[in-house]
Amino acid sequence: MAVKKADRNLDINTEAKILEAARTIFHKKGYAATRTRDIAEEAGINLALLNYYFRSKEKLFDIIMLETMEGFFQSLSVVFNDTSTSLEKKVEVVTESYIDLLLAQPDIPIFLLNELRTHPSEIGEKFKMKQIIMHSVFFKQWQEATKNNKNQIPPLQFMISLMSLIMFPFVACPIIKMVGDLKQEQFNKMMVERKKLIPKWIKAIMKS
Amino acid sequence: MAVKKADRNLDINTEAKILEAARTIFHKKGYAATRTRDIAEEAGINLALLNYYFRSKEKLFDIIMLETMEGFFQSLSVVFNDTSTSLEKKVEVVTESYIDLLLAQPDIPIFLLNELRTHPSEIGEKFKMKQIIMHSVFFKQWQEATKNNKNQIPPLQFMISLMSLIMFPFVACPIIKMVGDLKQEQFNKMMVERKKLIPKWIKAIMKS
DNA sequence: AACTATTTTAATCAAACGATTAAATATTTA
DNA sequence: TAAATATTTAATCGTTTGATTAAAATAGTT
Numbered sequence: 001m002a003v004k005k006a007d008r009n010l011d012i013n014t015e016a017k018i019l020e021a022a023r024t025i026f027h028k029k030g031y032a033a034t035r036t037r038d039i040a041e042e043a044g045i046n047l048a049l050l051n052y053y054f055r056s057k058e059k060l061f062d063i064i065m066l067e068t069m070e071g072f073f074q075s076l077s078v079v080f081n082d083t084s085t086s087l088e089k090k091v092e093v094v095t096e097s098y099i100d101l102l103l104a105q106p107d108i109p110i111f112l113l114n115e116l117r118t119h120p121s122e123i124g125e126k127f128k129m130k131q132i133i134m135h136s137v138f139f140k141q142w143q144e145a146t147k148n149n150k151n152q153i154p155p156l157q158f159m160i161s162l163m164s165l166i167m168f169p170f171v172a173c174p175i176i177k178m179v180g181d182l183k184q185e186q187f188n189k190m191m192v193e194r195k196k197l198i199p200k201w202i203k204a205i206m207k208s
Numbered sequence: 209m210a211v212k213k214a215d216r217n218l219d220i221n222t223e224a225k226i227l228e229a230a231r232t233i234f235h236k237k238g239y240a241a242t243r244t245r246d247i248a249e250e251a252g253i254n255l256a257l258l259n260y261y262f263r264s265k266e267k268l269f270d271i272i273m274l275e276t277m278e279g280f281f282q283s284l285s286v287v288f289n290d291t292s293t294s295l296e297k298k299v300e301v302v303t304e305s306y307i308d309l310l311l312a313q314p315d316i317p318i319f320l321l322n323e324l325r326t327h328p329s330e331i332g333e334k335f336k337m338k339q340i341i342m343h344s345v346f347f348k349q350w351q352e353a354t355k356n357n358k359n360q361i362p363p364l365q366f367m368i369s370l371m372s373l374i375m376f377p378f379v380a381c382p383i384i385k386m387v388g389d390l391k392q393e394q395f396n397k398m399m400v401e402r403k404k405l406i407p408k409w410i411k412a413i414m415k416s
Numbered sequence: 417a418a419c420t421a422t423t424t425t426a427a428t429c430a431a432a433c434g435a436t437t438a439a440a441t442a443t444t445t446a
Numbered sequence: 447t448a449a450a451t452a453t454t455t456a457a458t459c460g461t462t463t464g465a466t467t468a469a470a471a472t473a474g475t476t
Contacts, residue, residue: 014423033240033326036464046425051465107325114322116382117315118241129387156388157398157405164376169368171379174324179337180364190365197365204416205409222453244434254455259435261453 015053017043019063026064027107030114065115069127072108075101080136087141092199095166099195102170103188110171133159146206153205161205165198223261225251227271234272235315238322244268273323277335280316283309288344295349300407303374307403310378311396318379341367353414361413369413373406 021043025034036057040047054060079094102109133139139155146152169176169191177187229251233242244265248255262268287302310317341347347363354360377384377399385395 029326030238030240030322032238035462037462047464048426048466049424052423055465057464110318110321110325113318113379113383114238117318118237127386129383130389133387134389153405154398154401156384157401159387160377160380160384160398161373161409163380164372165369168372168376168379171321171376172368172371175321175337176364176368178335179341179367181338181342190362190368193362193365197361200416201369201413204412208408208412243432245432255434256436256456257454263435265434 014043014045014049018045018050018053018060022060023064023068026061027068027105027111030111031061031119065119068108068112072101072112073127073129073132077132077136080133080138083137087138087145088199088203090138090141091162091202094162095198096195098166099191102167103191106170106173109167113171149208158205162198162202165194165201169194222251222253222257226253226258226261226268230268231272231276234269235276235313235319238319239269239327273327276316276320280309280320281335281337281340285340285344288341288346291345295346295353296407296411298346298349299370299410302370303406304403306374307399310375311399314378314381317375321379357416366413370406370410373402373409377402 018039021039025039025042029038034057036050037047039060040050043050050060054063075097076094079090079097082090085093134156139159142155142158143152173187176182177184180186182190226247229247233247233250237246242265244258245255247268248258251258258268262271283305284302287298287305290298290301293301342364347367350363350366351360381395384390385392388394390398
């Protein structure tokens, strides 16, 4: 009896196990291609248990979706509103921290983008992304830094480009590996290289 | 009777109608979220007819997938191997033609990327993308142009960045619209702006 | 130990979905 | 025109899938 109790405590909360399995499968396959039975199997539990804890596939998905978006935009918010760092430093920090994040969890961008495309975004509206990004310290610094350029680059255009350079390679990973005939390890090495390249390029763009 | 025949000729080939409907729905929802009944309804035909013409959902999908990839990479191949234009001109042409393509069919990049992620790529291997891109005139010109730089940018890194700047905004369209509080029309206007911005930025990067 | 509440399972339901069949209609060919 | 072929439909089959139910196992409490 005592042993059994110890065993139970070892393999975490059942709820947590289900959530972890759901995260894995949803991130990998997306909502539509995911079967609740897959999640149950991955979690090592019965299918009925999943519905007992989370009522429905959609409710479970909403939790994962919300949690994923939060995790993804939080880092951005923190870095962008640091009043103690320069614009250039922010670019370096954002680039480095996001590439690290994506190396650890490469499925997240395409998961988010693909689900936001299909699911008309009830979820997305919960985030005050507009507030977080458009009124950030980063944005004010950018406008300050480029106000003397003849052709000032619109802040949103700049923002989009920075995020493109950081995130797109992970979204396009399968194609890049095909075109460049790379294995996962070589691909990752390239992404690490980009931590240095992207800030350089951004500086070059700002001076233009 | 003559009238009926005329009617029939008007509404194209039934096969073509089904293909067009399949293209629309698959591009919009992806394979897993698409129901064959949706395609039949969109095409204005019976469900059985779809299977009569194309045997199965998967066979129909493969046709659309192949056709979509071909269309998407062909333009690239043509521009990249034009021996009569300069490197800078090629960047301009690629940027402009691809942004035009994506303004007309904005769903294509995320459709392709998402399907390539799930479906282990039997399809992808049919394309000799490596040949097309890595041995293109464009690549040789790039290496020539940057060979005197202290830190030569690896061609594949450059290629990735160019494609990122062009394509990612369309993939991230829903988020960008949320962050910038934009309507579709305003978003499109921004993309048109980028036709001029991206070649400028690329030049700035090349000089660095 | 006895009782209650919680957790887990096996079995099953009902709807959704891809696919098939057999028959009807239209078109082409002889 | 008659026979043969191609096109289209209504009805339905068999699986898959999300969800439920009722009962068993376990944990917690007195």
